[in-house]
Amino acid sequence: MSRVRLVPIVLIAVLVLAVLFGGWQAYEHFNMVTPLKRDLQQVEGVQMVNVSSGNPEIIDVQLGPFSKLKNGDLQQTYNDLENQISAKLGADVTPHLLDNRNKVLTQAMESFNPALLQGIDKSNYTTMIAQVTNEAKKQGIQCRITMDRQYIYIQLAKGKYYLYTVMPYTTRQGGAAS
Structure with missing residues (x-):
């Protein structure tokens, strides 16, 4: 062997x-x-x-x-x-x-988050978009918000700086049952 x-x-x-x-x-x-x-x-x-x-x-x-x-x-x-x-x-x-964000755009986006999250939670999208757009305009920021079935697309720009955020959102489907 x-x-x-x-x-x-x-x-x-x-x-x-x-x-x-x-x-x-x-x-x-x-x-x-x-x-x-x-x-x-x-x-x-x-x-x-x-x-x-x-x-x-x-x-x-x-x-x-x-x-x-x-x-x-x-x-x-x-x-x-x-x-x-x-x-x-x-x-x-x-x-x-x-993107090419700066401190101003980052802080603006942080200040818009409560309105965005509340709009998502209450499914009040037109009010949410109007609030964020108006607040951005007051700050001299160009703002565009669009939506589809999955995401909210947020574009902010001021001068040569720009910020892009894609936020997923969910509708109240499913959940725990007792």
């Missing part, structure tokens, strides 16, 4: 695993990440894309000012981004938007 040598078997196993892992990384990079980056950079308003592979996927998307967005609308640009991402990676991955 021949003896099985442990060292060569372990070395071969490690080598095979390294080749398989390297092959998967190359496949992921050349067949998933690179085409996705290329497709996302074609969306109007996108200045830069960074795709970090892993679980979950992290996709940072740097957007330009209002004038660079598709029809000046965050909602349309965001929908194009989501469509590209879901076609390549599935619906569970969402883009992380990067």
Whole structure:
């Protein structure tokens, strides 16, 4: 009977695993990440894309000012981004938007949050939009708010700075029963 040598078997196993892992990384990079980056950079308003592979996927998307967005609308640009991402990676991955915010816009957004959250809670969207838009106008901030079935899209701009926020909202469906 021949003896099985442990060292060569372990070395071969490690080598095979390294080749398989390297092959998967190359496949992921050349067949998933690179085409996705290329497709996302074609969306109007996108200045830069960074795709970090892993679980979950992290996709940072740097957007330009209002004038660079598709029809000046965050909602349309965001929908194009989501469509590209879901076609390549599935619906569970969402883009992380990067903008050019400053302290003034950040503080304004923080001050708008109570009105936004109250509007969502009470499903009083027209009043919410009017309150936030009027308050932004008082502060000299350009404001645009749009909605669809999933998100509220908030665009703020003042001077060369701009802020984009996509807020998910839920309607009162389901819940605990006693």
